[in-house]
Amino acid sequence: xxxxxxxxxxxxxxxxxxxxxRCDPISGHTALYWYRQSLGQGLEFLIYFQGNSAPxxxxxxxxxxxAERTGGSVxxxxxxxxxxxxxxxxxxxSSSQGASYNEQFFGPGTRLTVL
Amino acid sequence: AQKITQxxxxxxxxxxxxxxxxxxxxxxxxxxxxxxxxxxSSGEMIFLIYQGSYxxxxxxxxxxxxxxxxxxxxxNLVISASQLGDSAMYFCAMxxxxxxxxxxxxxxxxxxxxx
Numbered sequence: 001x002x003x004x005x006x007x008x009x010x011x012x013x014x015x016x017x018x019x020x021x022r023c024d025p026i027s028g029h030t031a032l033y034w035y036r037q038s039l040g041q042g043l044e045f046l047i048y049f050q051g052n053s054a055p056x057x058x059x060x061x062x063x064x065x066x067a068e069r070t071g072g073s074v075x076x077x078x079x080x081x082x083x084x085x086x087x088x089x090x091x092x093x094s095s096s097q098g099a100s101y102n103e104q105f106f107g108p109g110t111r112l113t114v115l
Numbered sequence: 116a117q118k119i120t121q122x123x124x125x126x127x128x129x130x131x132x133x134x135x136x137x138x139x140x141x142x143x144x145x146x147x148x149x150x151x152x153x154x155x156s157s158g159e160m161i162f163l164i165y166q167g168s169y170x171x172x173x174x175x176x177x178x179x180x181x182x183x184x185x186x187x188x189x190x191n192l193v194i195s196a197s198q199l200g201d202s203a204m205y206f207c208a209m210x211x212x213x214x215x216x217x218x219x220x221x222x223x224x225x226x227x228x229x230x
Contacts, residue, residue, distance in 0.1 A: 033217060042119075042206055042220035043160075059217070089158065095216075101148065102216055106160035 002026070004107035006092050012113045013082055021077040021110045025094030032075050033093045033104060034067060043091060049075060050097070082114045117142045117209050121221035128197045129229050135182070136192040136224050138207030146212045149190040151181070154204040154223070163205075166190055197228045 005024040013019050025032050030051045035043040045059040049069040060066070064082075069075040079086055089111050093104040118141040128134035140149065151163040166174045166181045174181040182191040194201055204225055208218040 031216070035218075035220075042121075042222045043208075043218070045217040045219070048217050056217070091160065093160075101150075101165045102210065103150070103162050103165065104218060105162070106152075108157075108159050111158075 004092055004094055004105055006090075006107040006110050008110060009108065010111045010113075012115065014115050015084060016081055018078065018080045019082055019112065021079075021090050021112070023075045023077070023092030023107060025073065025075070025092070026096075026105055027073075029094035029096050029105075030072070031095045031097055031102075031104075032069055033095075034075070034077050035091045035093065037089045037091060037109070039088070046077070046090075079112075082112075084114045087112055087114045117144070117147075117211060117219045119207050119209055119219055119221035121207055121224050123224050125225040125227065127227050127229060128194075130199060131196055133193060133195045134197055134226065136194070136205050136207075136226065138190045138192065138221060140188050140190060140207070140209050142188075142209065142211065144211050148210040148212075149181070149183070150208045150210065150218065151179070151190075151192045152206045152208060153201075154206060156203070160206075164192065194226075199228050199230060202226060202228045 007022045032049045034046040047067045048056040064080045067077045089109040091109045092107045095104045120139045147168045149166045153161045164176045164179045178195045180193045204223045206223045207221045
């Protein structure tokens with residue numbers, strides 16, 4: 001079946017503009033995660049959605065970052081008033097709670113460049 | 116707080132030889148899971164292997180095995196019979212067993228396989 005998809009694959013924006021990044025998880029997966037990967041670094045957790053529960057936003061770096069998940073499926077990560085330090089690859093992952101590993105399946109990522 | 120440490124510099128291995136990638140971790144949670152992911156230059160995160168903290172045996176998946184030493188808090192990945200396609204970044208990650216099963220990643224290790 002289809003894996004996790006993300007759009008756009010690349011986004012170049014000017015400092016101060018808002019951007020929206022989209023994630024389509026694997027159908028039926030109840031858990032959805034956003035991570036950020038800066039150049040040459042590991043992945044940094046941003047936010048986690050699980051079913052209809054309140055999201056865990058503990059990893060969001062500032063109040064310029066927000067995310068929502070509509071209908072328990074598609075998620076949008078919004079970054080307002082982008083800064084150059086926001087440049088990174090934003091990765092989305094989904095998992096099926098109840099699977100033996102709760103393995104997270106990752107999308108291809110969105111590479112964000114803030115000029 | 117959980118922490119994953121990957122301190123090896125770029126690793127090189129001759130094709131068809133075995134290589135060990137180091138990972139140490141720190142957690143106060145008695146129950147946790149350890150993952151290894153591969154990230155080729157194309158950027159996708161590929162799940163390789165999982166080890167649960169209570170698993171009695173070291174995990175194996177094809178050419179991948181995990182040398183899990185719980186007392187030393189290490190979870191080294193062993194790749195046998197290296198192939199050119201194994202050249203990539205390798206990330207060790209930990210998942211706690213709380214309600215938020217986010218992954219905490221190390222900074223990664225670059226592996227280059229020489230023909």
